[in-house]
Amino acid sequence: MSQVEKAKPKIRGEVIVDRERCKGCYFCVEFCPTDVLAMSEDFNLKGYHFPEIIAADRCTGCGLCGAYCPDFAIFGHRI
Amino acid sequence: MSTQAPPAPTCEVHNPTEQWLRMDRIPHIWCPGCGIGSSVNCFTDALEKSKIPRDNVSIVSGIGCTGRTAGYLKLDSFHTTHGRPIAFATGLKLANPKLKVVVYSGDGDLFAIGGNHFIHAARRNMDMTVICVNNMTYGMTGGQVTPTTPLTAKATTSPYGNFEEPFNLPYLAESCGAVYVARWTSFHVRQLSKSIREALLKPGFTFIEVVAPCPTLYARRNRLGAGIDAMKYYREQSEIKNGAPTRDVALGFQSKIICGKFVDTSRPTWLEAQVQQHRAVLGDKFTLAENWEGVGEPRED
Ligand SMILES: Cc1ncc(C[n+]2csc(CCOP(=O)(O)OP(=O)(O)O)c2C)c(N)n1
Ligand code: SF4
Ligand code: SF4
Numbered sequence: 001m002s003q004v005e006k007a008k009p010k011i012r013g014e015v016i017v018d019r020e021r022c023k024g025c026y027f028c029v030e031f032c033p034t035d036v037l038a039m040s041e042d043f044n045l046k047g048y049h050f051p052e053i054i055a056a057d058r059c060t061g062c063g064l065c066g067a068y069c070p071d072f073a074i075f076g077h078r079i
Numbered sequence: 080m081s082t083q084a085p086p087a088p089t090c091e092v093h094n095p096t097e098q099w100l101r102m103d104r105i106p107h108i109w110c111p112g113c114g115i116g117s118s119v120n121c122f123t124d125a126l127e128k129s130k131i132p133r134d135n136v137s138i139v140s141g142i143g144c145t146g147r148t149a150g151y152l153k154l155d156s157f158h159t160t161h162g163r164p165i166a167f168a169t170g171l172k173l174a175n176p177k178l179k180v181v182v183y184s185g186d187g188d189l190f191a192i193g194g195n196h197f198i199h200a201a202r203r204n205m206d207m208t209v210i211c212v213n214n215m216t217y218g219m220t221g222g223q224v225t226p227t228t229p230l231t232a233k234a235t236t237s238p239y240g241n242f243e244e245p246f247n248l249p250y251l252a253e254s255c256g257a258v259y260v261a262r263w264t265s266f267h268v269r270q271l272s273k274s275i276r277e278a279l280l281k282p283g284f285t286f287i288e289v290v291a292p293c294p295t296l297y298a299r300r301n302r303l304g305a306g307i308d309a310m311k312y313y314r315e316q317s318e319i320k321n322g323a324p325t326r327d328v329a330l331g332f333q334s335k336i337i338c339g340k341f342v343d344t345s346r347p348t349w350l351e352a353q354v355q356q357h358r359a360v361l362g363d364k365f366t367l368a369e370n371w372e373g374v375g376e377p378r379e380d
């Protein structure tokens with residue numbers, strides 16, 4: 001029997017991006033404590049880059065991205 | 080220009096700020112990376128946590144980019160004339176002392192044209208919470224010098240650098256008699272929200288300064304980069320010193336930013352003082368105005 005036990009981390013949070021409302025300020029990407037987000041190379045209809053979710057499983061639902069977002073375009077919550 | 084309508088939201092959970100906004104007015108006019116929106120998130124979070132019933136809250140703004148806030152919030156909102164939100168707020172409070180009255184406005188509005196209202200409302204301990212988004216410039220009109228523009232900073236009206244000594248807002252507020260004084264930057268979202276909640280729940284004149292970026296005018300003219308660069312500067316150059324003497328917290332150009340709760344004290348509000356004085360002098364002849372019940376009763380804080 002193996003002496004090693006391994007648990008898959010439970011997914012704790014969910015982050016939701018409304019890319020058309022985003023103005024590409026970067027705040028959410030910079031201040032997410034667990035680096036869930038990265039700026040997309042793509043543009044939204046207004047011509048701004050928007051955040052992409054690159055590691056959904058790392059989201060803790062802390063809500064910081066939403067607290068920073070000046071455009072109410074992103075938020076995270078616990079699940 | 081032809082643009083498709085943005086896709087309708089398909090998600091059943093909503094941004095927690097949305098329930099406090101007039102969504103028919105969103106997207107707002109604020110520039111990319113402007114700090115006003117972040118402060119609004121903190122305000123609505125604080126309001127929710129304060130448990131003050133929504134119908135009892137009234138929000139008053141003057142004119143400016145920050146002054147748009149009242150119009151975006153789904154509360155009893157007053158978008159007043161430039162410099163006068165504190166005067167309007169005073170009237171609201173006296174006409175209906177049960178209201179929680181909040182003034183949300185810019186540094187130019189509150190401390191240049193509106194400076195006289197600020198000092199007297201603080202002196203009288205008029206029961207209201209004043210939130211000032213200090214971007215150190217007149218944002219809406221193109222980036223002129225305000226009473227908080229730091230020395231040497233460039234502005235439309237100071238192309239060779241500002242030479243006027245700015246106000247140190249927490250010091251000003253405390254000297255005039257505010258019972259609660261705090262300063263945060265728009266980077267300090269959790270602390271800011273907590274301070275706003277404390278201020279909302281405290282009787283008397285409570286004041287919070289929010290240092291926030293204006294990337295379009297202040298930062299561009301001073302070659303300070305985008306909103307995110309200001310936010311990184313706040314993260315790196317802020318020092319939290321709760322209880323610091325306010326005379327020591329003046330801001331310089333790209334200086335250290337002392338943040339924290341500086342003042343938290345108590346004295347009778349203007350309404351309480353008036354009732355107490357008149358009751359003492361007039362005795363039985365004194366009658367309370369119709370909707371002033373409870374004013375002047377002892378309180379716990
Ligand atoms: C009586 C009057 N004078 C001048 C103006 C022009 N004006 C509009 S907004 C503004 C300054 C706003 O600056 P601030 O309060 O710092 O707000 P910000 O735009 O920076 O958020 C001025 C001078 C006006 N609307 N009314
Ligand atoms: S904070 Fe908001 S506006 Fe800024 S990049 Fe993120 S989603 Fe876009
Ligand atoms: S909720 Fe927290 S962990 Fe999740 S994306 Fe937002 S900031 Fe990152």
Ligand code: SF4
Pocket residue numbers: 108109110112113114115144145214218219292293294295296297
């Ligand atoms: S001009 Fe400055 S203060 Fe006004 S919305 Fe733009 S960034 Fe914000």
Ligand SMILES: [Mg+2]
Pocket residue numbers: 143185186187212213214215216217218225
């Ligand atoms: Mg301003």
